[in-house]
Amino acid sequence: MERIKNWASFGGQQQVWRHASTSLGCAMEFAVYLPPQASEKNAKLPVLYYLSGLTCTWENMVAKAGAQRYAAEHGLILIAPDTSPRGVNIPGEDDSYDFGSGAGFYVDATQTPWARHYRMYSYVTQELPALIAEHVPAAEMARSGIFGHSMGGHGALVCAFRNPQLYKSVSAFAPIVAPSRVPWGEKAFTGYLGPDRSTWNSWDATALASATDWRKPVLIDQGMADEFLENQLKPQLLANAAAAAGIPLTLRLQAGYDHSYYFIASFIGEHIAHHAQQLRR
Template sequence: MERIEHRACFGGWQDVYRHRSAVLGCDMSFAIYLPPQAQDGPVPVLYWLSGLTCSEQNFITKAGAQRYAAEHGIAIVCPDTSPRGDGVADADGYDLGKGAGFYVNATQAPWAAHYRMFDYVADELPALVEAQFPVSDARAISGHSMGGHGALVLALSKPGRYRSVSAFAPIVAPSLVPWGQKAFAAYLGDDRAAWAQYDASALITAAVEKLPVLIDQGEADEFLEVELQPWRLKDAADAAGHPVYLRMQPGYDHSYYFIASFIGEHIAHHAAALKA
């Protein structure tokens, strides 16, 4: 593992590392913010999953989260959004291939060789982080758009793995919207049962652990009606008795201006659960 960025930030350190992923079969980069409290011992960790076209850089440079992580004594880990490298399959367009891994384990050629982001985020990356850095196994997860989809699916699929979950403008029913249908058909094939295991609105109906879900959604989001449709998750959750707190925010769009406006509240939400 090689450290490729190292910057002081709010009394802690914002670093970026590169490592060889056995799960993905390529070199991967991830960012980690270690708050000042990490100098005195292990701290809990929030995993942040970014959206389409993003890398590990977007959240750490645009969200302003380090200030709040330092206040609460929480580390933040930001993986890339897909496998990378010359030998990794790609496609034309921003919503499939590199930068668009959708946090699934692909089963179809040519994607299956590298696109196993679910296992990478769920298992390989936390094992590496917890072995190499002063963080505990108290984990939370959050994300934006495609990453919000990933955060919800991981939390719903891995009971006991995370203490809290939240999302900004998540793709809550990928099986029913164009972004998800395109990605799932390519990565998973035509079997809709395989799609359901990565669809939060399907998973929440039978979730073993009823972990409260906090979602912020901008009412002026240009993708709200076609791609996001958060009411699908809320309706499914209400029917299943699963607590989902959907906050519709007037005037806000899909951008990092939206995320930066509410990230402090999300980190406080996670801090309460991580330190309970």
């Protein structure tokens, strides 16, 4: 573990760390925001993970979302990993924006040559929490939440639904809720998981809704001016599945907002407040 960046922010510290990942077989970076409360003696604070979308790194949320202000207000530690392995030199991984580099889709790939490195699910749910537990003394790992945007919203929902014992809160901005049924997901899942669609359901939040034990509140915001709404996102599919399964999901359709970080920055305070409420129960 090597700290490579550190900025003062809202009384706390915005840091970036680099390490050798055993899950992914490459060097990885992730961001940590330590609110001012983390410097108090014997501090133990909730942890909130943010998963970014296609083409992004940790930097998009850190620089554009304005999350540090609200994390400082509520006393939450924010963790933002990258979106895929980096520098593993698989042929074709840089050929398109929606598969390969920057597009790990938070699954554990089973197909050659992706299975060796593209294991973002294991990284997010196992390796990264272990690193935080070891290197961030103020982190209380038993109080962890997760949220994300677009591909990262898909990842957050899947991680929570598959691991209700690990996370106490979840939310998403414009998530890909049914990747098995939209072009982005079909491309990624075919490449990472293979053509057998029966194996895809365990990585699809809408499909998982009927099987998960998750029963804590879910918050989703979706911009109505989002160019990807009808073709790639389809939030009503998850809303319907959640209602049928008894999952308390709130879907807020926000008029005039698109898929950008202007949208995320407009509502991130409310999302962090949602997590703070759940994580302090």
